[in-house]
Amino acid sequence: MERSGQPLYSARIERLITILVIVALCIVITPAQYVSGIEIPDAARAGKEAGPQLFARSAIVYCENTGEVVYSKESRIKHPPYSLAKLVTAMVVIQTTPLDKEVKVSENAASQTGKLIGLKKGEKITVEQLLYGMLMGGGNDASYALSECVSGKKSGKFVKKMNKMAKNLGCEHTHFSDPAGYKSEETYTTARDFLRILRVALTDETIEKITGTKQYEIPRTNKNGSRTLTSTVPLLNDPKAYVYAGMDGLHDQEHASTAVGTRKDGLRLFIVLLADKELQREADIRTLEEYAEKNVQGIQVVRKGKAMGKVRIRHGAKTSLSAYTARDGYAYLPAEGSEELIRHNLKMKEVTAPVKEGDVLGYYEICIGDKVSNRVPLVAKEAVKVGWFPSYIGISNKTTIVIMVILGVLLLLVLWILVMRARLKRQRARKRREMIREKARLEYLEEEDHRKRDWNFGRK
Incomplete structure (x- = not known):
C-alpha cells in the first residue's frame, strides 16, 4: 500500500506547485501604471465603470467640484508636452513682467522655426500682445521674445524659472529645455503633472482670458501690419461644446497634446491629453466629458x-x-x-x-x-x-413721484388753509368795520335825538 500510494501523493504535490507557479506568474505580469508598486486606476478605485476608449496614450480628468480625479489613463507615463509648455512660459512672464511693457524683438526670437506669428527683428510689441501670439497663435517666436524680455538672451536662465515653477507646483516628472516646447528628450511631462500646471494656469485671469479668446487682432507695429489670430484649441470655437479655455500642442498629425478646462451646468473639469492624434483630440475630449457626467454625482x-x-x-x-x-x-x-x-x-x-x-x-x-x-x-x-x-x-424715481405728489397735496392743503384763514380774517375785519359803523350810526342817532330834545325844550 505504501508503494502504490507514493506516486499518487507526489503527483498531487506537483500539481499544487504548478498552480502556485502559474498564480505567481499572473501576479508578476499583470500590467500596472508607471509607479513604484501596484496602482489601482482612479476610476476603479472610486468604484466607477471601466474607462472609455481613447486615442490618446495618456490622459487624466479632474473634477474641480469634487476635488477628485474622475479618470486617468497611464497618467504617470512621460510624454512630450509640445506647445503646452507655453502655459508655463506664460505663468513665469505674468508673475515677473507688466503686460504693457514694450518688447523689442531680437534676431534670435525672429529666427525661430515651427509655428510662428511672423515677428521681425527690431519689431516693437507689448508683452500682452506677445502672450496672445504665444498662447493663441502658438508662436515659437513670441515665446522666445517673452523669455528674453524676462531673462535676457540666455534662454537657459528663463528655463530654470520654468522648471522651478513646475517643481513648486509638485510636478515630479516634468522638465523643460526651452520656452516654446520644442520636441526634445529633455522636455517631458506626465498627464498627472500637467494637470497641476493647468489648474493653476487657468485660475490666472489673464491666461484664462487669452486661452479662452476665439479671435484676436494684434495691431500694426513698426515692422508689421495688423495680424488676426484664431484659436486652434479643440472645441473652443464649437458653440455646442463646453470648453472655455485651454492650450493645444502639435508636432505633427500623429503627435499632439491638449489641456483644457470645461464647464457645463456648473460641472467644472480639467482634461489633459498626451501622445494623442491631432484629428482625434476633439473626440477624446467629448468622450471624457460624457464619462465624467455619468460618473460624477449631480443633484439639482x-x-x-x-x-x-x-x-x-x-x-x-x-x-x-x-x-x-x-x-x-x-x-x-x-x-x-x-x-x-x-x-x-x-x-x-x-x-x-x-x-x-x-x-x-x-x-x-x-x-x-x-x-x-x-x-x-x-x-x-x-x-x-x-x-x-x-x-x-437712495430714493427711487417711483418713490420720488409719490413724495412729490404728497408734497404737492400738502402744499395745496397749506395754501387752502392760508386762503381760508385770510378769508376768515377779512370777514372778521369786515364785520368789525360794520360793527364800528353801526355803533357810530347809533351814537349819531342818539346825539341827534339829544340835540333835538334839547332844541325842543328850549322853544318851550
Whole structure:
C-alpha cells in the first residue's frame, strides 16, 4: 500500500506547485501604471465603470467640484508636452513682467522655426500682445521674445524659472529645455503633472482670458501690419461644446497634446491629453466629458429662473431689483458623499445703475460642506436706468413721484388753509368795520335825538 500510494501523493504535490507557479506568474505580469508598486486606476478605485476608449496614450480628468480625479489613463507615463509648455512660459512672464511693457524683438526670437506669428527683428510689441501670439497663435517666436524680455538672451536662465515653477507646483516628472516646447528628450511631462500646471494656469485671469479668446487682432507695429489670430484649441470655437479655455500642442498629425478646462451646468473639469492624434483630440475630449457626467454625482439644487432675493441698486431709477438664477444649479458630490453636506449661500454684488437685462447681480453658491462646489449667476430680468437726483440718497424715481405728489397735496392743503384763514380774517375785519359803523350810526342817532330834545325844550 505504501508503494502504490507514493506516486499518487507526489503527483498531487506537483500539481499544487504548478498552480502556485502559474498564480505567481499572473501576479508578476499583470500590467500596472508607471509607479513604484501596484496602482489601482482612479476610476476603479472610486468604484466607477471601466474607462472609455481613447486615442490618446495618456490622459487624466479632474473634477474641480469634487476635488477628485474622475479618470486617468497611464497618467504617470512621460510624454512630450509640445506647445503646452507655453502655459508655463506664460505663468513665469505674468508673475515677473507688466503686460504693457514694450518688447523689442531680437534676431534670435525672429529666427525661430515651427509655428510662428511672423515677428521681425527690431519689431516693437507689448508683452500682452506677445502672450496672445504665444498662447493663441502658438508662436515659437513670441515665446522666445517673452523669455528674453524676462531673462535676457540666455534662454537657459528663463528655463530654470520654468522648471522651478513646475517643481513648486509638485510636478515630479516634468522638465523643460526651452520656452516654446520644442520636441526634445529633455522636455517631458506626465498627464498627472500637467494637470497641476493647468489648474493653476487657468485660475490666472489673464491666461484664462487669452486661452479662452476665439479671435484676436494684434495691431500694426513698426515692422508689421495688423495680424488676426484664431484659436486652434479643440472645441473652443464649437458653440455646442463646453470648453472655455485651454492650450493645444502639435508636432505633427500623429503627435499632439491638449489641456483644457470645461464647464457645463456648473460641472467644472480639467482634461489633459498626451501622445494623442491631432484629428482625434476633439473626440477624446467629448468622450471624457460624457464619462465624467455619468460618473460624477449631480443633484439639482435650484432651477433656472427662480427669484433668490433682491439686490440694492445705487443711483438707479429703482433702488432694488429681484435677482433670478441664470441656469439650473447642481451640487456635485464626491464618491460616497451625502446630500446632507449640501449648503448654499447668496453673494450679492454692489450694483450701480444703469443695469441691463441679463446683467449679473450676484451668485447663488452651492457648497459641499464648507467648499464652494458650484456658483450659479443671479441675473436681472429687467433694465434699470440711472435715477433722478434723489436716487443718490437712495430714493427711487417711483418713490420720488409719490413724495412729490404728497408734497404737492400738502402744499395745496397749506395754501387752502392760508386762503381760508385770510378769508376768515377779512370777514372778521369786515364785520368789525360794520360793527364800528353801526355803533357810530347809533351814537349819531342818539346825539341827534339829544340835540333835538334839547332844541325842543328850549322853544318851550
